[in-house]
Amino acid sequence: MNRFSLGSVVAGLAIIFGFTGCGSYNRLVTLEQNANKKWADVQSVYQRRADLIPNLVNTVSGAANFEKSTLTEVTNARASVGRVQLDPNKAPTDAAQLQQFQAAQGQLSSALSRLLVVSENYPQLRATEAFQNLQAQLEGTENRISVERNNYNTAVQDLNTALETFPTNMLNKMFGFKPRAFFQSQSGAEKAPSVNFNFGNSPAPSPAASP
Amino acid sequence: MSAVCAHAAEIIPPKPAGYFNDYAGVVSKSAAVRFNEQLAQFERETSDQVVVALFPKMESESSLDDYAQRIAQAWQVGQKDRRNGVVVLVFVQDHKMSIQVGYGLEGALPDVTAFDIRTRHIQPHFRNGDYEGGLAEGIDLVCKAIRGEYTGLGKTDREKRGNAAGGAGLLGFLIFMIVLLMFIRIGRRRGGFAYSGFGGPYVGGWSSGSGWSSGTSGGGFSGFSGGGGSFGGGGSSGSW
Numbered sequence: 001m002n003r004f005s006l007g008s009v010v011a012g013l014a015i016i017f018g019f020t021g022c023g024s025y026n027r028l029v030t031l032e033q034n035a036n037k038k039w040a041d042v043q044s045v046y047q048r049r050a051d052l053i054p055n056l057v058n059t060v061s062g063a064a065n066f067e068k069s070t071l072t073e074v075t076n077a078r079a080s081v082g083r084v085q086l087d088p089n090k091a092p093t094d095a096a097q098l099q100q101f102q103a104a105q106g107q108l109s110s111a112l113s114r115l116l117v118v119s120e121n122y123p124q125l126r127a128t129e130a131f132q133n134l135q136a137q138l139e140g141t142e143n144r145i146s147v148e149r150n151n152y153n154t155a156v157q158d159l160n161t162a163l164e165t166f167p168t169n170m171l172n173k174m175f176g177f178k179p180r181a182f183f184q185s186q187s188g189a190e191k192a193p194s195v196n197f198n199f200g201n202s203p204a205p206s207p208a209a210s211p
Numbered sequence: 212m213s214a215v216c217a218h219a220a221e222i223i224p225p226k227p228a229g230y231f232n233d234y235a236g237v238v239s240k241s242a243a244v245r246f247n248e249q250l251a252q253f254e255r256e257t258s259d260q261v262v263v264a265l266f267p268k269m270e271s272e273s274s275l276d277d278y279a280q281r282i283a284q285a286w287q288v289g290q291k292d293r294r295n296g297v298v299v300l301v302f303v304q305d306h307k308m309s310i311q312v313g314y315g316l317e318g319a320l321p322d323v324t325a326f327d328i329r330t331r332h333i334q335p336h337f338r339n340g341d342y343e344g345g346l347a348e349g350i351d352l353v354c355k356a357i358r359g360e361y362t363g364l365g366k367t368d369r370e371k372r373g374n375a376a377g378g379a380g381l382l383g384f385l386i387f388m389i390v391l392l393m394f395i396r397i398g399r400r401r402g403g404f405a406y407s408g409f410g411g412p413y414v415g416g417w418s419s420g421s422g423w424s425s426g427t428s429g430g431g432f433s434g435f436s437g438g439g440g441s442f443g444g445g446g447s448s449g450s451w
Binding site: 032132139140144148 | 280444445447
């Protein structure tokens with residue numbers, strides 16, 4: 001009888017530890033999946049913007065003597081975005097790589113906004129429905145980019161925090177989980193405000209700027 | 212595109228009590244009740260949640276788009292699995308408004324349509340100070356665009372939740388009636404007690420340090436409760 005109870009205690013402990021380990025492992029996997037999913041969302045909104053550009057260029061270059069330099073700038077920026085490709089299914093672990101990606105996308109953002117500013121000088125172009133539609137889509141896409149980037153940063157923050165805290169940090173080494181890189185906020189517009197006075201419902205929390 | 216801004220304090224207003232909420236006081240009470248009932252009925256028929264809120268001004272230094280998205284997300288308008296919410300926000304003194312479209316309705320109400328509704332149908336009325344007219348047209352068009360995407364359950368989210376607690380509610384009511392009857396009896400016995408009646412259902416507006424105060428209230432008011440929807444920045448925002 002004694003033998004049995006000792007055995008069952010040991011077995012019980014092993015099971016308990018096993019379960020906590022599995023639970024933590026599963027939690028890390030879930031967090032990692034979530035970060036990957038959010039990264040895929042980020043990629044898809046950037047892709048959506050890239051897809052709009054040929055249409056935009058066509059519409060704008062149709063306008064009488066439209067300033068060509070801004071158009072070239074947009075085309076070039078789009079091309080350089082194409083050169084910095086990151087795996088769309090895996091959240092990046094390399095901060096430098098992500099920064100490069102972000103810089104290329106940022107260049108495209110500013111080329112596009114310059115183009116929209118220049119277009120102010122072409123009232124006839126702006127009055128066309130095609131241009132207005134494109135502008136609405138572009139603005140919507142920029143908003144989506146900012147939202148998805150925030151969501152991604154939040155997911156990365158959750159994962160990275162779990163990787164650094166007990167007990168999940170033990171598994172970190174065993175199974176080779178890696179922390180993921182954050183988007184840096186470049187202009188204030190990209191990030192959530194630091195103070196959020198919200199009566200209990202939490203919107204996208206402001207992620208830390210640096211990991 | 213996104214405006215440059217300093218990150219500063221901002222106030223995300225808490226979930227509103229109704230589907231139509233005029234915290235700015237620019238719409239007549241009868242119209243507000245009508246809009247509210249129209250939108251509640253729309254949720255019963257389609258499960259889509261459309262919430263309209265008018266505020267005096269923006270309580271944020273972020274860009275309009277960012278702020279509006281955060282509000283829509285915080286209110287969780289739309290059903291959780293369908294993500295079928297639309298939030299129309301108007302900041303009267305700023306002459307700014309935004310239509311935020313939940314993920315699940317981006318196909319039925321794309322940015323271009325939201326832009327069209329905002330700039331060609333709502334804002335022309337707003338420029339003439341006709342808020343009711345603009346909102347009536349805007350609400351109709353938004354509902355028209357998204358109708359057919361999902362089918363409703365005949366109940367609003369709040370009515371569904373109310374049902375779960377229906378038994379307890381009935382019991383509470385019975386106890387309340389018994390206590391009331393006892394009081395009336397005691398009052399009669401003493402001769403001096405007069406029952407003065409109680410007001411209609413209180414529809415909670417809210418007030419905070421910012422000075423916004425409640426707008427809509429009324430009898431038979433259909434309350435709103437967010438179903439857990441989420442927003443990704445779709446829609447259209449701008450000034451008039």
